[in-house]
Amino acid sequence: MSRLARRHLAHRVATAACLALALVAVFPLVSVLWELVRHGADVVTWEFLTTPPALPLEPGGGIQHAILGTGVVVGLGTLMGAPLGLLIGAYLAESRGKRAATVRTVVDAMAGMPSIVAGLFAYAVVVAAVGFSGWAAASAYAVLMVPTVTRTTEEALRTVPQSYRDASLALGSPRWRTMLLVVLPAAWGGVLTGLLLGVARVAGETAPLVVTMIATPFVSTDPAHSLATLPMLIYDYGKSAYPKLNAQAWGAALVLILMVLALNILVRGMSALRERRLKG
Amino acid sequence: MQKAIRVKALDVHYGRSRALKSVSMDIPERSVVALIGPSGCGKSTFLRCLNRMNDTVPGAKVEGDVEVDGHSVYRNGTDVVELRRQVGMVFQKPNPFPKSIRDNVLFGPRLHRRMDRAECDRVLESSLRRAAIWDEVKDRLDAPAMGLSGGQQQRLCIARALAVEPRILLMDEPCSALDPIATAKIEELIQDLKKELTVVMVTHNMQQAARASDYTGFFYLGELVEFGTTKQVFENPREKRTEDYVTGRFG
Ligand SMILES: Nc1ncnc2c1ncn2[C@@H]1O[C@H](COP(=O)(O)OP(=O)(O)O)[C@@H](O)[C@H]1O
Numbered sequence: 037m038s039r040l041a042r043r044h045l046a047h048r049v050a051t052a053a054c055l056a057l058a059l060v061a062v063f064p065l066v067s068v069l070w071e072l073v074r075h076g077a078d079v080v081t082w083e084f085l086t087t088p089p090a091l092p093l094e095p096g097g098g099i100q101h102a103i104l105g106t107g108v109v110v111g112l113g114t115l116m117g118a119p120l121g122l123l124i125g126a127y128l129a130e131s132r133g134k135r136a137a138t139v140r141t142v143v144d145a146m147a148g149m150p151s152i153v154a155g156l157f158a159y160a161v162v163v164a165a166v167g168f169s170g171w172a173a174a175s176a177y178a179v180l181m182v183p184t185v186t187r188t189t190e191e192a193l194r195t196v197p198q199s200y201r202d203a204s205l206a207l208g209s210p211r212w213r214t215m216l217l218v219v220l221p222a223a224w225g226g227v228l229t230g231l232l233l234g235v236a237r238v239a240g241e242t243a244p245l246v247v248t249m250i251a252t253p254f255v256s257t258d259p260a261h262s263l264a265t266l267p268m269l270i271y272d273y274g275k276s277a278y279p280k281l282n283a284q285a286w287g288a289a290l291v292l293i294l295m296v297l298a299l300n301i302l303v304r305g306m307s308a309l310r311e312r313r314l315k316g
Numbered sequence: 317m318q319k320a321i322r323v324k325a326l327d328v329h330y331g332r333s334r335a336l337k338s339v340s341m342d343i344p345e346r347s348v349v350a351l352i353g354p355s356g357c358g359k360s361t362f363l364r365c366l367n368r369m370n371d372t373v374p375g376a377k378v379e380g381d382v383e384v385d386g387h388s389v390y391r392n393g394t395d396v397v398e399l400r401r402q403v404g405m406v407f408q409k410p411n412p413f414p415k416s417i418r419d420n421v422l423f424g425p426r427l428h429r430r431m432d433r434a435e436c437d438r439v440l441e442s443s444l445r446r447a448a449i450w451d452e453v454k455d456r457l458d459a460p461a462m463g464l465s466g467g468q469q470q471r472l473c474i475a476r477a478l479a480v481e482p483r484i485l486l487m488d489e490p491c492s493a494l495d496p497i498a499t500a501k502i503e504e505l506i507q508d509l510k511k512e513l514t515v516v517m518v519t520h521n522m523q524q525a526a527r528a529s530d531y532t533g534f535f536y537l538g539e540l541v542e543f544g545t546t547k548q549v550f551e552n553p554r555e556k557r558t559e560d561y562v563t564g565r566f567g
């Protein structure tokens with residue numbers, strides 16, 4: 037066999053191997069999605085999304101209360117956790133030395149924190165102060181979100197070339213304005229992706245909800261009280277004795293996955309658009 | 317003649333290594349100064365001392381003093397922001413922001429004052445004209461700066477620096493990444509700029525130094541070996557080391 041033919045063969049084999057392994061890697065993801073679609077697709081109707089729950093033995097009823105509640109808790113959690121993560125990430129990206137190293141270690145340790153611990157923290161601090169509430173659940177989400185947002189923000193900001201910072205500083209821009217006007221915008225796609233990863237990290241977390249709110253069938257968006265949420269609803273309905281609720285659990289799980297997926301696609305699209313506009 | 321910059325016994329350490337050894341230099345106003353010398357002998361370090369860009373370099377320690385327009389730069393209480401407005405800088409590699417041409421030029425002025433639409437347009441046009449790039453970009457001011465050629469990007473960076481109306485412009489090998497035509501354009505531009513401001517430029521190109529500058533400083537291993545009019549340094553150097561370098565007989 038000639039050397040060229042051998043190289044072609046090696047190329048084909050390597051390509052095939054990569055493809056095979058890639059398929060193995062996505063198989064679990066695809067099969068989870070497939071199961072959800074198989075069991076949940078029939079349940080998810082417009083009515084299912086927009087009506088409050090009915091009694092277990094009555095037909096119909098939906099998960100409007102859980103969608104709204106998840107929206108409120110995730111939204112509030114993001115409003116609390118994301119700015120904190122952004123600030124810490126920016127600090128880590130722009131400073132060296134012992135203090136930054138300490139902060140980084142603490143954040144890394146936080147990243148490994150079991151979600152139930154975040155929930156218990158919120159229980160001890162927020163539930164003790166204001167009772168079982170959306171606020172308490174949102175604080176637990178915020179705590180969980182901070183490490184993800186911090187690390188992805190830091191990494192995104194670090195990819196911004198030093199030459200941009202130099203250019204800005206040399207024009208007489210203070211460091212904080214350089215961060216705000218040059219570094220952050222240049223890394224916006226990455227930072228946004230980090231935020232999203234943070235949201236995706238918490239959106240399906242169930243443990244922190246169990247200790248900070250009490251399951252409720254009522255439609256509400258008031259974080260001062262307990263709210264229904266998708267993860268808690270899936271948990272409750274999934275182990276319920278009523279077949280209708282079991283089926284609705286599949287539907288709710290499909291909705292939850294699709295929400296996270298939609299968020300991902302949205303941000304991907306946005307950052308792709310931005311990059312095209314800037315690179316010309 | 318009025319001095320734009322006075323450097324007095326400047327010493328710079330990076331950690332424990334000494335990058336500049338007691339350098340003193342008086343730079344007259346509205347002149348072009350070329351800094352020459354082999355790589356690693358402290359030219360960039362010297363330049364960065366003039367607008368305190370060494371502040372952000374970890375481990376850098378500066379001793380001695382620099383006066384810009386009679387004001388000490390390294391004394392406590394110097395407003396670095398104001399200093400850098402007076403002393404602009406252009407880097408070796410063109411480094412436009414990933415923004416539009418317009419936003420690049422207006423970045424500096426907008427930092428320092430509020431500007432209405434008309435003023436923005438005025439500053440934009442005059443800066444781009446002074447940097448001799450207006451005609452090439454006037455029809456695509458909102459296009460991304462990254463889409464320009466290397467030579468255009470460098471002139472855009474010069475326009476961006478000029479937009480804050482500095483009295484002094486520092487240029488660190490501004491042409492080393494450019495082709496000969498772009499280089500010629502920038503040299504021409506420097507001659508125009510000299511009418512209004514002082515230019516301090518690092519270059520590895522002897523012809524460029526001889527052509528474009530009024531004064532030349534030769535750095536070697538952290539020392540300023542010789543500083544004088546370009547004519548004197550090139551035609552009648554006082555030091556043997558300078559002569560060897562400018563005639564190319566040097567390692
Ligand atoms: N950020 C830095 N940290 C440590 N050493 C540096 C740094 N910048 C420059 N140096 C050292 O200082 C000396 C002078 O460098 P530089 O001013 O860049 O020289 P030139 O511009 O003449 O090539 C060199 O020996 C270089 O290794």
Ligand SMILES: [Mg+2]
Nearest residue numbers: 359360361488
């Ligand atoms: Mg240099």
